[in-house]
Amino acid sequence: MTTAVRSRTMLTLAEVCEQLGVSRSTFYDWRAKRRAPRCIKLPNGDLRIRRSDLDHWLDDREDAA
Secondary structure: OOOHHHHHEEHHHHHHHHHOOHHHHHHHHHHHHHOOOOOOEEOOOOOEEEEHHHHHHHOOOOOOO
């Protein structure tokens, strides 16, 4: 997989927070409570979230009304 393709499938924490409309501190709170989407911690400490993991996480929270 090329770097360009991989970068589109991996989102930064800022991108995820913007998409969800939450602050970084709210995301970290969710993560501490194990309520956030699965994250990948890079060697430099940065977090990345796979697009597929975020989509699955959102699907699990969809209201069945």
